[in-house]
Amino acid sequence: xxxxxxxxxxxxxxxxxxxxxxxxxxxxxxxxxxxxxxxxxxxxxxxxxxxxxxxxxxxxxxxxxxxxxxxxxxxxxxxxxxxxxxxxxxxxxxxxxxxxxxxxxxxxxxxxxxxxxxxxxxxxxxxxxxxxxxxxxxxxxxxxxxxxxxxxxxxxxxxxxxxxxxxxxxxxxxxxxxxxxxxxxxxxxxxxxxxxxxxxxxxxxxxxxxxxxxxxxxxxxxxxxxxxxxxxxxxxxxxxxxxxxxxxxxxxxxxxxxxxxxxxxxxxxxxxxxxxxxxxxxxxxxxxxxxxxxxxxxxxxxxxxxxxxxxxxxxxxxxxxxxxxxxxxxxxxxxxxxxxxxxxxxxxxxxxxxxxxxxxxxxxxxxxxxxxxxxxxxxxxxxxxxxxxxxxxxxxxxxxxxxxxxxxxxxxxxxxxxxxxxxx
Numbered sequence: 001x002x003x004x005x006x007x008x009x010x011x012x013x014x015x016x017x018x019x020x021x022x023x024x025x026x027x028x029x030x031x032x033x034x035x036x037x038x039x040x041x042x043x044x045x046x047x048x049x050x051x052x053x054x055x056x057x058x059x060x061x062x063x064x065x066x067x068x069x070x071x072x073x074x075x076x077x078x079x080x081x082x083x084x085x086x087x088x089x090x091x092x093x094x095x096x097x098x099x100x101x102x103x104x105x106x107x108x109x110x111x112x113x114x115x116x117x118x119x120x121x122x123x124x125x126x127x128x129x130x131x132x133x134x135x136x137x138x139x140x141x142x143x144x145x146x147x148x149x150x151x152x153x154x155x156x157x158x159x160x161x162x163x164x165x166x167x168x169x170x171x172x173x174x175x176x177x178x179x180x181x182x183x184x185x186x187x188x189x190x191x192x193x194x195x196x197x198x199x200x201x202x203x204x205x206x207x208x209x210x211x212x213x214x215x216x217x218x219x220x221x222x223x224x225x226x227x228x229x230x231x232x233x234x235x236x237x238x239x240x241x242x243x244x245x246x247x248x249x250x251x252x253x254x255x256x257x258x259x260x261x262x263x264x265x266x267x268x269x270x271x272x273x274x275x276x277x278x279x280x281x282x283x284x285x286x287x288x289x290x291x292x293x294x295x296x297x298x299x300x301x302x303x304x305x306x307x308x309x310x311x312x313x314x315x316x317x318x319x320x321x322x323x324x325x326x327x328x329x330x331x332x333x334x335x336x337x338x339x340x341x342x343x344x345x346x347x348x349x350x351x352x353x354x355x356x357x358x359x360x361x362x363x364x365x366x367x368x369x370x371x372x373x374x375x376x377x378x379x380x381x382x383x384x385x386x387x388x389x390x391x392x393x394x395x396x397x398x399x400x401x402x403x404x405x406x407x408x409x410x411x412x413x414x415x416x417x418x419x420x421x422x423x424x
């Protein structure tokens with residue numbers, strides 16, 4: 001039998017390439033635990049430490065999410081996005097540290113008898129600050145506690161190649177801070193770091209799979225040409241004839257059109273990595289407002305860049321320690337002046353982005369689309385956002401894709417090697 005954090009740890013260790021790695025998990029709670037530390041060595045995992053669900057990290061970020069008016073355990077990413085709009089006031093950071101901090105070898109604990117509401121002293125004090133400041137302070141507090149936790153375990157074990165899993169590491173800004181630690185040589189973030197990744201960890205662990213860089217994640221359902229044609233017929237849609245879909249899509253994107261891409265197998269994990277993505281030119285005025293309006297999404301959430309892997313050195317700073325995670329859109333980094341100038345729509349207000357790098361050998365058609373768009377426009381990246389309406393799952397089937405495409409009133413829909421235009 002494999003418990004919650006052990007499955008997280010197996011997913012982290014066995015989906016990265018290092019034979020010896022430090023594995024850390026931080027999650028809200030699973031099977032009574034909130035944090036663990038392991039060392040993976042020659043295919044075996046050994047747990048060095050675990051902390052109970054009474055650890056303060058268990059509920060901290062989710063309770064702040066709830067206090068800010070979002071849905072706990074679902075909208076934590078909105079807090080991360082909002083945090084970039086303010087600097088955390090020192091007095092608020094001091095107040096937050098009362099609730100969460102690193103206490104060797106893990107985190108401070110909370111009383112099991114603690115019952116609080118928005119009127120409790122800790123939360124009532126937050127009302128003296130702007131919501132952006134509260135978000136910024138919560139983000140910094142989480143970063144400070146978790147980075148201290150990571151640094152401690154690297155120093156204690158002497159293992160500097162780190163792999164992480166658990167819901168806390170869905171926070172891409174936190175992952176940026178972890179990667180920047182001088183003690184860390186490399187960082188791997190499990191592509192499905194949340195509870196959806198437990199099945200992967202359980203399977204890899206039970207099989208005793210060796211550590212291996214698992215870059216491609218298109219493990220989900222894929223559909224035949226006849227299935228796609230059938231759905232187009234039912235929807236009374238006619239594909240554009242006599243065109244190369246990739247070439248035509250690049251031309252549409254260059255003209256400022258929104259293109260939804262449905263291709264191959266659905267990707268595993270919470271990120272859309274090109275097979276179920278909406279692609280948009282990132283240098284148009286007010287592109288973020290327009291796209292947020294079409295998809296009914298929160299206006300302060302940033303869009304992510306997708307670009308050819310060979311362009312990364314001139315566009316991003318600080319990806320040297322996270323080459324694999326940068327393929328999965330699980331870590332933030334600073335943007336170069338070139339990217340800020342050429343693709344402002346994918347640069348957040350704090351000058352960072354959550355990139356996805358596409359390799360020509362792994363995804364040749366998507367890579368060709370990116371390079372052809374760059375040839376037409378001089379812009380080395382596209383906006384990549386998940387193909388779904390707000391609060392809906394990412395599309396899976398051709399039926400889902402056609403429905404969401406129509407609901408969002410997007411300009412074009414690529415279904416493998418055919419393309420449909422709304423104007424036609």
